[in-house]
Amino acid sequence: MMDNCETNPRTDSFLKQLTDSQRQAVCHVDGPLLIIAGPGSGKTRVITYRIAELIRAGVRPWNICAITFTNKAADEMRQRALALGASSSVHISTFHSLCVRILRQYSDSVQLANNFSIYDSKEQARCVKQAIKDCDLDSSNFAPARMHSAISTLKNNMEDVDSYEAEAIGFFPKSLAKIYRRYQTILGENNALDFDDLLMRTALLLRDNKQVRDQLSERFKYLLVDEYQDTNSAQYEIAKYIALSHGNICVTGDPDQSIYRWRGADIRNILIFEKDWPQAKVIKLQENFRSTPNILKIADKLIANNSKRKAKLLIPTRDAGQEVCVDAYEDETTEAMAVAEKINQLVDKGCQLRDIAIFYRVNSMSRVLEEAFIQNQLPYQIVRGVEFYGRKEIRDMLGYLKILVNPSDEVSLMRIINTPTRGIGKTTIGRVADYARVNRITLYQALTKVSQITTISNGPKAKISVFINMIEKFKASINKKVAELMEIVFEESGLKKSLSFVVDSDKDALENVNELINSAAKFDEQAEEALLIDFLQQISLFSDADAYDASNNRVALMTLHAAKGLEFKNVFIIGLEEGILPHERSSNGDDEELEEERRLFFVGITRAKDNLNISYAKYRTIRGQMLRSIPSQFLYELGIDFAESTIAAEPEASYSSGHSYDYSEFAKVEKVSKSKYAYIKNQLVRHKKFGLGRVESFKDMGENSIVTVRFNNGQVKSLMLKYANLTEP
DNA sequence: CATAGCCGCCTTTTT
DNA sequence: GGCGGCTATG
Numbered sequence: 001m002m003d004n005c006e007t008n009p010r011t012d013s014f015l016k017q018l019t020d021s022q023r024q025a026v027c028h029v030d031g032p033l034l035i036i037a038g039p040g041s042g043k044t045r046v047i048t049y050r051i052a053e054l055i056r057a058g059v060r061p062w063n064i065c066a067i068t069f070t071n072k073a074a075d076e077m078r079q080r081a082l083a084l085g086a087s088s089s090v091h092i093s094t095f096h097s098l099c100v101r102i103l104r105q106y107s108d109s110v111q112l113a114n115n116f117s118i119y120d121s122k123e124q125a126r127c128v129k130q131a132i133k134d135c136d137l138d139s140s141n142f143a144p145a146r147m148h149s150a151i152s153t154l155k156n157n158m159e160d161v162d163s164y165e166a167e168a169i170g171f172f173p174k175s176l177a178k179i180y181r182r183y184q185t186i187l188g189e190n191n192a193l194d195f196d197d198l199l200m201r202t203a204l205l206l207r208d209n210k211q212v213r214d215q216l217s218e219r220f221k222y223l224l225v226d227e228y229q230d231t232n233s234a235q236y237e238i239a240k241y242i243a244l245s246h247g248n249i250c251v252t253g254d255p256d257q258s259i260y261r262w263r264g265a266d267i268r269n270i271l272i273f274e275k276d277w278p279q280a281k282v283i284k285l286q287e288n289f290r291s292t293p294n295i296l297k298i299a300d301k302l303i304a305n306n307s308k309r310k311a312k313l314l315i316p317t318r319d320a321g322q323e324v325c326v327d328a329y330e331d332e333t334t335e336a337m338a339v340a341e342k343i344n345q346l347v348d349k350g351c352q353l354r355d356i357a358i359f360y361r362v363n364s365m366s367r368v369l370e371e372a373f374i375q376n377q378l379p380y381q382i383v384r385g386v387e388f389y390g391r392k393e394i395r396d397m398l399g400y401l402k403i404l405v406n407p408s409d410e411v412s413l414m415r416i417i418n419t420p421t422r423g424i425g426k427t428t429i430g431r432v433a434d435y436a437r438v439n440r441i442t443l444y445q446a447l448t449k450v451s452q453i454t455t456i457s458n459g460p461k462a463k464i465s466v467f468i469n470m471i472e473k474f475k476a477s478i479n480k481k482v483a484e485l486m487e488i489v490f491e492e493s494g495l496k497k498s499l500s501f502v503v504d505s506d507k508d509a510l511e512n513v514n515e516l517i518n519s520a521a522k523f524d525e526q527a528e529e530a531l532l533i534d535f536l537q538q539i540s541l542f543s544d545a546d547a548y549d550a551s552n553n554r555v556a557l558m559t560l561h562a563a564k565g566l567e568f569k570n571v572f573i574i575g576l577e578e579g580i581l582p583h584e585r586s587s588n589g590d591d592e593e594l595e596e597e598r599r600l601f602f603v604g605i606t607r608a609k610d611n612l613n614i615s616y617a618k619y620r621t622i623r624g625q626m627l628r629s630i631p632s633q634f635l636y637e638l639g640i641d642f643a644e645s646t647i648a649a650e651p652e653a654s655y656s657s658g659h660s661y662d663y664s665e666f667a668k669v670e671k672v673s674k675s676k677y678a679y680i681k682n683q684l685v686r687h688k689k690f691g692l693g694r695v696e697s698f699k700d701m702g703e704n705s706i707v708t709v710r711f712n713n714g715q716v717k718s719l720m721l722k723y724a725n726l727t728e729p
Numbered sequence: 730c731a732t733a734g735c736c737g738c739c740t741t742t743t744t
Numbered sequence: 745g746g747c748g749g750c751t752a753t754g
Binding site for chain 1: 745746
């Protein structure tokens, strides 16, 4: 392939808009390419242009595969690539969607029926619980959530049951291996995969089956991976195996924006790219076209506190812009009202609501904001797509549909067999289940043979027959348009009727199902061949971030994680408090996790184009309890910059709600020497409310020092030294 | 067998 | 604070 960009007038015009390094990244055709790109450097744009440029250089669209982090990003890239002259036969999707395609195509090779269900976290949790129970282990010693995440970690590291079992030594690992094995068996019986299976099984398939590997390399001759810093082992292997034979792999990413370590993402994947691919060409994109220098200064100062990183520049290209605001509020309600107030001011100045976003660490923080927005009559959208699919009525509807595609899916079957109630109770189901077990058939098959089950009397038998006939009738319509099928199911299952009965309070339920049907109708329109199974699998892989709709003019509320890849003119980041950001559970002991929290804040900051507001509350109600909070150590790390900017410059600029800025904590930041008290790990201390405890960690920040204590009642608390009044035991 | 109400427990982040 | 599971009652 050639390596120049000069001849085609159509592509020339867009290439001229790029910087030299961007153009290099776009036009370098063959061989491995690493694009290390800071925030706001236009890396997604580079990938998109690159797709068009590859095609211009003679690569067949069919042979190009681009991997994005979210479905949303894939959609956007697809549209832009099309506008640049690419064709729709370029494959653009997330790793997970790609894996579904591969596993369905090669289902024979992986001994899988290709109508498998994809279980979401709740369905997975259910299976884990069942597995623990089946292994006769006590769920108080083996907390389902912990086991679930342990299994997930194993899968992300490509440890399948056999390999883990072989190396498990000791009671706990051996028990985990047992649970893991049982969990996999349950999934298998349900003909279901969890999210991690999609990746692991694909990776193992590619590893172990040369023929499949060759076919996929042949198909995807050019591989592009965006957000490579957040790939886990399985994703890393998949990418490696696809590109192994031709080396045409282009990855982009920013180690400073790696925020999914807890999900198995390994930042080293991007750091060792050059070792994996010795011929790799490396291009750095350090110019930032998004944010003002004032914002970048803060971002830079923050991320400099991460020790395990390669220093990277953030080169501003814009004018200074406004100062970054750091505000202190009395409590979370005041904070929310103040944010709403500030947004009103922005709107008065002509700002569009779609140009405003609020980021927070945990979803529960959206509630207060929501109330404040309703009071202020500000249109907003909470970017939480999966929440919709978690609703009871939606899960019920999907339960019916999943059964039609995959009758082995017992979790779904159990969900809907008596929803709405049709007189098939626990004892009856138990008897059918027994029959199924004895005769080694699935629950569904047992239901179809209910007439042969002697333990069940005629009443329940008839009810089961009616149910099975209904499902079979639905099945006959499985090739109808998805929306049409859904209408039938909704109506004839009695779900619609049961929802209509509910008085007033839950009127939303009906509308939610209608919304689901609408989305199915949209799917029917867009898909070339609208199959129910595709619709269901698409929904299963839907993420929070995918729900963001930039076209409606509303303020966007989302977690910092969901903010990845987006940008807004005005950004608010709230809850800069110890225990929130950094979050309590990640700051316990582990530096790696603290650094990830810092990167998360970094990601949030660098989403802002013009105007950034950071805030914390002095008191915050957490799970019903009002607690005094401690300003985040990250604020401390930003140091004098914000003390001299907003806070010192205009302390009187407070809001009508009457609270004032609290800058005492930070005013003296630079001058502060070490605290005269120093606590050491494991030291015994006494707190007048929490009692006796041992020091877990001590962060010496002079006036603002934070001591984390594990109290004997089991609680771990981070306390601000000057308020804690710790005494000798 | 259905339902209401109460008790206990809790990944924060997500595909 | 909220959901899921268990129990008591109709």
